[in-house]
Amino acid sequence: MDVERSDEALMLAYAAGEAEAFEPLYSRHRGPLFRFLLRQVRVQATAEELFQDVWQRVITARDRYRPEAKFSTWLYQIATNRLTDHWRAATHRPTASADDMARLEREADPDTPEHTLSVFEERRRLQRALEALPPDQREVVVLRLEQELSLEAIGEITGAGRETVKSRLRYAMDKLRSRLGGARDASEPSTAARNAGSKR
Amino acid sequence: MNANRHDPLDADERELARVLRALPAGEPPSALDARILAMGRDAVVTTPSQKDEAQPRTRSAPRLAWGLGVAASCAMAAGLVWRMGGFGGDRIDGAGAAASAAEGVAAESSPQPAPPMPDAASEAIHVEISPPRVPTPSVAPPPPSRVATTAAEPPAAAQAASAEGPRARLREPSPAPRRESAPAAAAAPPAPMADAARVAPAAIADESSTPEAVVVTGSRIVDVVQEDGRAGAQVWIQRIRARIAAGDEDGARKSLQAFIERHPAKPLPQDLIDFQLRAAMDTVEPPGPAGE
Numbered sequence: 034m035d036v037e038r039s040d041e042a043l044m045l046a047y048a049a050g051e052a053e054a055f056e057p058l059y060s061r062h063r064g065p066l067f068r069f070l071l072r073q074v075r076v077q078a079t080a081e082e083l084f085q086d087v088w089q090r091v092i093t094a095r096d097r098y099r100p101e102a103k104f105s106t107w108l109y110q111i112a113t114n115r116l117t118d119h120w121r122a123a124t125h126r127p128t129a130s131a132d133d134m135a136r137l138e139r140e141a142d143p144d145t146p147e148h149t150l151s152v153f154e155e156r157r158r159l160q161r162a163l164e165a166l167p168p169d170q171r172e173v174v175v176l177r178l179e180q181e182l183s184l185e186a187i188g189e190i191t192g193a194g195r196e197t198v199k200s201r202l203r204y205a206m207d208k209l210r211s212r213l214g215g216a217r218d219a220s221e222p223s224t225a226a227r228n229a230g231s232k233r
Numbered sequence: 234m235n236a237n238r239h240d241p242l243d244a245d246e247r248e249l250a251r252v253l254r255a256l257p258a259g260e261p262p263s264a265l266d267a268r269i270l271a272m273g274r275d276a277v278v279t280t281p282s283q284k285d286e287a288q289p290r291t292r293s294a295p296r297l298a299w300g301l302g303v304a305a306s307c308a309m310a311a312g313l314v315w316r317m318g319g320f321g322g323d324r325i326d327g328a329g330a331a332a333s334a335a336e337g338v339a340a341e342s343s344p345q346p347a348p349p350m351p352d353a354a355s356e357a358i359h360v361e362i363s364p365p366r367v368p369t370p371s372v373a374p375p376p377p378s379r380v381a382t383t384a385a386e387p388p389a390a391a392q393a394a395s396a397e398g399p400r401a402r403l404r405e406p407s408p409a410p411r412r413e414s415a416p417a418a419a420a421a422p423p424a425p426m427a428d429a430a431r432v433a434p435a436a437i438a439d440e441s442s443t444p445e446a447v448v449v450t451g452s453r454i455v456d457v458v459q460e461d462g463r464a465g466a467q468v469w470i471q472r473i474r475a476r477i478a479a480g481d482e483d484g485a486r487k488s489l490q491a492f493i494e495r496h497p498a499k500p501l502p503q504d505l506i507d508f509q510l511r512a513a514m515d516t517v518e519p520p521g522p523a524g525e
Contacts, residue, residue, distance in 0.1 A: 052274045186238040
């Protein structure tokens with residue numbers, strides 16, 4: 034029954050006192066939200082703490098939820114605000130420092146001509162590339178790639194204008210592509226050679 | 234605003250998204266799931282009772298403070314009204330009291346000449362009561378200019394003027410001081426004093442024509458008291474004050490007694506209560522039959 038109910042209907046039901054409405058709502062969003070947070074903070078324990086805080090805020094603020102806003106937008110707004118608080122409190126807001134970029138450059142280089150870009154390596158590079166992004170760019174690109182949200186929706190969540198979101202997304206995509214593309218370019222000769230060898 | 238919430242990824246984005254989704258981000262641990270689900274459930278289950286307990290507490294404090302504030306304000310306002318002349322139209326503010334600092338009629342019962350009479354209403358009384366009499370300069374009412382000027386003065390200034398006025402005028406019976414204030418005559422008197430302002434020129438004419446001493450008689454005091462009684466309570470109180478200020482304590486006392494008899498329910502201003510007590514202690518002559 035709850036599968037058919039929209040997020041908004043579930044949230045309203047929960048706010049009205051229907052405790053059972055919370056579970057399906059939580060189940061739908063737990064994975065994406067947790068991944069979103071983990072992509073931002075990169076530390077499992079911190080992500081778990083923030084994840085719990087976000088849901089705590091949802092529970093506490095349930096009476097203030099209005100169905101004019103999509104539940105997911107509201108949820109990610111809360112998450113974004115919590116992340117902002119986290120960065121402020123931690124005072125270790127990660128930036129794409131020169132060291133990070135240099136490290137990524139070094140790691141992006143193929144170590145040997147025989148190096149093959151495994152799936153694991155590809156993931157690892159993307160992970161590093163994401164880590165090197167400024168938080169606002171990382172936030173935007175994760176919402177775009179994982180949630181497939183439109184620029185407008187991302188703007189609603191982050192509080193930034195559409196053009197700002199677009200700009201952040203473009204910068205972030207360029208950086209990610211350059212990391213992965215460089216790696217792929219480097220791996221392609223060896224892959225081609227391997228293919229050629231196998232044909233032979 | 235949510236119409237374009239989802240937007241399909243392009244080829245580039247899809248490739249990156251594929252890798253991103255494959256990252257070992259995982260999911261929250263089951264223990265965390267259980268904790269959050271319990272939190273959500275407990276919040277709804279326990280909320281109604283908690284709300285019942287918490288809401289009155291959070292709301293009652295501001296309401297209580299608000300109520301106390303309103304009560305304190307009301308008490309203060311009531312006290313002020315009482316202090317300024319009581320309820321029911323008896324309000325006499327400081328300016329009014331200062332304005333009725335002296336009255337020519339009051340001076341008739343006193344050996345001291347009256348200070349300038351700034352109260353136009355009092356002036357009207359004087360004119361009505363003793364049209365044939367010609368007051369001396371020392372006891373005559375001032376011209377309307379003086380009325381207007383004094384009415385605007387603060388009470389302290391008026392008191393000072395009333396304290397100095399009689400002696401100054403005894404020494405100097407010339408009406409010159411009134412003429413000094415003549416330019417102020419342009420100032421229009423307040424609306425309630427319009428009648429008094431109309432009769433004021435007559436008083437000036439009387440005063441300037443025959444500056445003689447006024448003979449005070451008991452019957453005149455009785456007349457004056459009766460005349461006071463014709464006015465409303467507020468004006469009556471002003472007249473009593475004017476008599477006190479002019480040194481006409483006998484007339485003031487009798488008028489006050491008459492006032493109390495006529496308006497037993499009207500609260501007296503504090504200054505008249507003080508005067509009554511003082512008069513009761515000081516007086517040698519028993520109060521008139523109207524008062525006792």
